[in-house]
Amino acid sequence: MLRRMARLRWRISHLPPLPTGSALFLTGDHRAWSSDPTGWTFDPAGELLSEHPEGTLLSVEVRARHPDGTVTEEGDAWGGRAAPHKHVVTGDAGIDLHVAGWQDASGGAARPPRSAPPREETALEAPWGEQPVRLWWPAGHDGPLPLLILHDGQNAFDEAPTFAGEGWDAAGAAQALADAGHPVRIAALPVNDDRSRRYVPFPFELNDHNSGADEYADWLRGTLLPHLHVRFGPVAAQDTALAGSSFGGLITAYAGLRDPGTYGTLGVFSPAVWPADHAFLHWLAGRSDPQARVWIDMGDHEQGTLAASRDLVTRTRDLSERLSPHVRETRFSIGAGHWHDEPAWRERLPAFLHWWRTGQG
Template sequence: MPRVTFQLTLPPGTPPGTLFLTGDHRAWSDDPAGWTFRDGVLHAELPDGLLAQVKVRRVNPDGTTTEEGDPWGGRARAHRVVVRGDTTVPLTVPGWQDGHAGTARPTRSAPPREETVLDAPWGEQPVRLWWPEGHGGPLPLLILHDGQNVFDEAPTFAGDSWDAGGAAQALADAGYPIRIAALPVNEERNRRYVPFPIELNAFGSGADEYADWLKGTLLPHLHGRFGPVTAEDTALAGSSFGGLITAYAGLRDPGTYGTLGVFSPAVWPADFAFLRWMAGRGDPHSRVWVDMGDHEGSSVQAAQDVITLARDLTAQLAPHVRETRFTVGEGHWHDEPAWKERLPAFLRWWRTGPV
């Protein structure tokens, strides 16, 4: 197997402790055995073609473990590693997590114009709203899942956002204004987004409850406040499990959403139960965008297999919907920067047709 050398650069003031490497290639283990840095260097033998996301962790003198973070004490995006023969991988640690969840992160992207709260069966549901300046009436509506990740960076999972406001502003500047309603989710994400009982949702899916709320509470509220919007001008979109619930809700409730943005759909739960569930389902009035990055897997081959799966899913849908579009993000991993890059093309396709 290829020999991979990791070279570590630490931020000033790093506390004492044992530094080690973890990642998805070792199931994010907290055990430093065999993966400890010596004088800032770690040598490892890894499979050729491996696609790995890795982070540095520190075992403190009191036995606790601290993970690397961003410069403001929040979670940081993982380092990306592609193994192609012997290689050296520089790892620069920007900071260490300190429990503040990155609340001091500077904002690079446009925040929502307004945040409100609606009642839901699971409690209060925040709704983050954005619209272009000077457009107060009815506008085509985009509903986004994982609303904590789509606007400004401070509340995001790892400091990266979709910059949905920036993408929508560019669309408005081209003559196609839209309104965005983004729905943050908490630790119940797996229950809310996965339509099938699995260990991650404690074998109790809340996806139907969520889809019912979207159709029966969120849409009527937005129509009542801003004016009615036709199903044709209503889009639902999300990534990963957010892509899964997008496809599920759209096919479950035909005639509700004119466009579905299914980004990097995670369809593996319950032994790919979604693929069996969707057989024969469709919406003759709906357009469906499906995409996948070419680095969304544990290896180069696994990533190609995921692309094939997503392409086949699109082909299965094609006879049962108005239109489909499948695209592959070159060099894209399963993360916010990739979805940020693909969002503008989806928005243009939704509002203007082929891109």
């Protein structure tokens, strides 16, 4: 069934200064974030017309191509990365784009922090080199605490090291939990361009058909956990949680079910189980951890269209139901209006933390 095409009129409502002769153009996930302006250049009045099928979910940004051929990306007012503009195509519409600034070499260093940074940063030896570990715990709680290990640790706390200028504000969520009488310690593990190899346990194109997920899971169990137990005191498996989003959700489920009895709770946010023709779903057969509690969630705007997003929610719910008989407990939730991004995971993190420590929610 053909979907009706909607006509969108994009208007730049605010534009910081640019070199003379620069051309503005629109890019986004609908263009695979291409920096080729052909067909997507704004007119001199700052307007652009485009057509998209109704039900399309668009994430876009403005870029500028300069006379020398270089391209500058849209950023925040301090020269750092900015979250993309989002639009759900439901009919003809005019859309104003406020461009706050342009990315520059400073990386937004002068931006006022919106979230608390980790209390301590260290590094441990790993087969792939030094692995940074970003640590946070509430003041006045220096002994053993329930432990949350977070993947994509560059996105866990303050926004400075994040890819899109948005983070999880894990310290803020954990401080609220501590204020309610449930202090925890967080160990967040940043990852670099090797993310697809480290987090995806099956060979596919993005890890050059060379998965390093088992090596990573071995390191979590054999190096990270022993180090933290020596440093802060031993923590029982039932008080140890592993969590992550997207590919981080995939490695959370994989490492937890691969090594039953190691983690008492798994936080599987927006799991990306599609690599290698959904190989994870085949691997899952026969896996179990009778003592593990598993949180699985998904936003309802995580695919390119509303229809595809509804299908993804259904498939993720099916994953939760399939896993339920093989673990102690599953909890499935849907993030209403949530896209596949850090703001959505930041919003869902407090509910996960509350469920982890109280069993309620």
